[in-house]
Amino acid sequence: MALPISLRSSVTPPELELIASEQLIEIIPLISMDKTAFISGAYGPLRPPAKCRLPIWMATNLKLKKKCHIVPPEWLNIDFLQDRLTRETSQPEFCAMPFRFAEVAKIILDVASDDVENPDKIRSLLKDLREARQAKSREGITKLDHSELTLPNLCSMEINEIRPFFIRSMGVLTQLVREPSAAGDI
Amino acid sequence: MLDARGPPVQFELQAGEETKLQELTRHWMNERHAPDILPAQSVLLGRLLDHIRKQNDTVQLLRADPDSSEEEHFRIMLAQTEIERVKFIVRSYVRTRLYKIEKYARYIVATPEVQERLSETELQHARRYAHLVESHFHRTVLQSLPEEQRGLADETAFMPPMIPEPDKTRAVFAMARTNCPPVRLPDGSTSEMEKGQISLTPYYVVEQLLARGEVELV
Numbered sequence: 376m377a378l379p380i381s382l383r384s385s386v387t388p389p390e391l392e393l394i395a396s397e398q399l400i401e402i403i404p405l406i407s408m409d410k411t412a413f414i415s416g417a418y419g420p421l422r423p424p425a426k427c428r429l430p431i432w433m434a435t436n437l438k439l440k441k442k443c444h445i446v447p448p449e450w451l452n453i454d455f456l457q458d459r460l461t462r463e464t465s466q467p468e469f470c471a472m473p474f475r476f477a478e479v480a481k482i483i484l485d486v487a488s489d490d491v492e493n494p495d496k497i498r499s500l501l502k503d504l505r506e507a508r509q510a511k512s513r514e515g516i517t518k519l520d521h522s523e524l525t526l527p528n529l530c531s532m533e534i535n536e537i538r539p540f541f542i543r544s545m546g547v548l549t550q551l552v553r554e555p556s557a558a559g560d561i
Numbered sequence: 562m563l564d565a566r567g568p569p570v571q572f573e574l575q576a577g578e579e580t581k582l583q584e585l586t587r588h589w590m591n592e593r594h595a596p597d598i599l600p601a602q603s604v605l606l607g608r609l610l611d612h613i614r615k616q617n618d619t620v621q622l623l624r625a626d627p628d629s630s631e632e633e634h635f636r637i638m639l640a641q642t643e644i645e646r647v648k649f650i651v652r653s654y655v656r657t658r659l660y661k662i663e664k665y666a667r668y669i670v671a672t673p674e675v676q677e678r679l680s681e682t683e684l685q686h687a688r689r690y691a692h693l694v695e696s697h698f699h700r701t702v703l704q705s706l707p708e709e710q711r712g713l714a715d716e717t718a719f720m721p722p723m724i725p726e727p728d729k730t731r732a733v734f735a736m737a738r739t740n741c742p743p744v745r746l747p748d749g750s751t752s753e754m755e756k757g758q759i760s761l762t763p764y765y766v767v768e769q770l771l772a773r774g775e776v777e778l779v
Contacts, residue, residue, distance in 0.1 A: 377657075407632065522762065523762040
């Protein structure tokens, strides 16, 4: 078949990671390289120790070969995450986070945990944050109807997580309110 | 609208012009989430394929050079990695369309306005595939049935239709790329999406916005 069953109803987390790794991130290169034209744009030149902005996939690639240090984004530190977690647990609504924070955080912690300060603490904060937000999305289902649900500040990975259940629920609600006249045409 | 509008999004998605690759990525995700077949992006796809080819040629040229430096090796490796990434997206985009085309082949053949959204090759494939399925059904089952039951287009009440059609009432998660004009919701009210707002709503509500590129599916 053209598309495997597992890919038909939703996208997979690795695919979201692929999209997220097109975002730019700062690195401190350990090798030099002239400015080079890539399909997504021209990057460089790399001149250690000057910082440079590259797509995340390029940064992880160089990092795995020990050719650069990754500068974590400003939101990936204990103070910021702790603050967000406090707000997340004290307010009813979702806090603003970068749309693809879960993917970016995972990539950076996977390949460059030595460039992040206190990675274990950050991992556990991210996990707490995720659980607090997950609980809120589950509550969100009570507000679902057949027409619209606005989801402020929900992030890419979280949407993907709730997608199958929310789409189905809305489908059932749509069927329940369908005009009696339309029911004959099915 | 049920929820109060959230505070304005503080983390803007990366500003600036959308690159060709970002554009294809957006269309790829739209295609993956939309229940219906979206217009083919033939020009965009062609330009990216050209770009892949050119980049590939450059890589081959550099690799053939025996006295390339270590720096060159890294550039080659990165360029090759990127080519593979772009190819993955192109392939997944085309496969998603192919899946929908095969699933709705007979609906496409019967509906001229959908045919406009397909490229020439896609349309040919849809026609051939629909023909193949129909003649298979006919040879294996239908020809042995009583004459009045041989058709595939009958409309029996309360039965799923014999020609599957995209379910436009299926809900999608749409994110506004700009401030959108108001749309009518199924409950009769209207809603205006602000830039960055994310909504879960039936596909037909945002269909026009999506066609104009004012929302993307996430």
